[in-house]
Amino acid sequence: MSKMSATEAVFATHRTIHRIGNTWMSSRETAEYAAQVGFDDPLAFYFVGRGGAIGDVEPSAVHAAFGFFERGMVESMWRKGITVGSPRDTADRYSTACAAWGEKYLASVPDLTRLVSLAEDIVETADDSGLVLFSAWRARSRTRNAAGRLAQLIHLLREWRGGLHLATTTALGLAPLHAILASDGPGQANFSGWGADLPVPHELKPLRDEAEERTTMLAAAVYEAALKREELAEFVRLVDATGALVLD
Numbered sequence: 001m002s003k004m005s006a007t008e009a010v011f012a013t014h015r016t017i018h019r020i021g022n023t024w025m026s027s028r029e030t031a032e033y034a035a036q037v038g039f040d041d042p043l044a045f046y047f048v049g050r051g052g053a054i055g056d057v058e059p060s061a062v063h064a065a066f067g068f069f070e071r072g073m074v075e076s077m078w079r080k081g082i083t084v085g086s087p088r089d090t091a092d093r094y095s096t097a098c099a100a101w102g103e104k105y106l107a108s109v110p111d112l113t114r115l116v117s118l119a120e121d122i123v124e125t126a127d128d129s130g131l132v133l134f135s136a137w138r139a140r141s142r143t144r145n146a147a148g149r150l151a152q153l154i155h156l157l158r159e160w161r162g163g164l165h166l167a168t169t170t171a172l173g174l175a176p177l178h179a180i181l182a183s184d185g186p187g188q189a190n191f192s193g194w195g196a197d198l199p200v201p202h203e204l205k206p207l208r209d210e211a212e213e214r215t216t217m218l219a220a221a222v223y224e225a226a227l228k229r230e231e232l233a234e235f236v237r238l239v240d241a242t243g244a245l246v247l248d
Contacts, residue, residue: 006224016243021158048081049094053136067166073193102151125226131163182208
């Protein structure tokens with residue numbers, strides 16, 4: 001396919017981008033790096049590393065920015081993590097861990113520098129209004145190494161769409177817990193700190209589907225502004241190739 005719509009491109013890439021982000025954050029290499037810099041709990045490194053980009057703030061602000069985690073879990077991990085390192089320093093380390101993972105696993109991505117260029121066009125075109133985590137991460141410096149930079153850009157794209165989705169679910173009156181249950185079920189809710197054996201609110205699935213559609217619409221407007229139609233197809237092809245390289 002030489003050309004495609006922006007909506008098609010968003011739909012074709014967002015799951016792969018999300019999964020690659022999950023992969024580097026939950027990787028053995030990231031956990032080992034966390035231990036090397038003093039974090040015996042990888043989750044504390046995750047919360048302070050990811051959230052530390054917004055600075056030395058109250059735990060409640062981190063919970064608000066993350067959105068889809070139970071408040072007590074966020075606040076507990078934040079307080080635990082900042083005993084090891086300051087939020088900004090830990091965010092620096094988190095960014096380093098991301099780049100290091102990329103250098104190890106993404107160096108053989110086909111047309112690597114081209115994918116970096118296309119991803120950067122999308123990231124720089126996006127409006128960051130109301131997207132606190134995305135805005136904070138975009139303002140940080142990125143490595144010059146192409147593979148490491150691609151990992152950091154994938155992280156940014158993930159933060160961007162995640163922020164858009166949090167905004168749309170909130171606007172529709174869909175609570176974060178209900179959004180998780182209607183989408184991924186009790187297992188993901190439990191992982192996010194909400195507890196086990198929670199009922200799935202099937203009646204809210206249409207609302208969750210509407211939130212997904214609105215998120216895609218908002219993201220597609222940026223894809224369309226950032227890339228030409230033939231570049232959208234190219235971006236999809238290269239994201240697919242990256243996913244094939246690092247995902248099971």
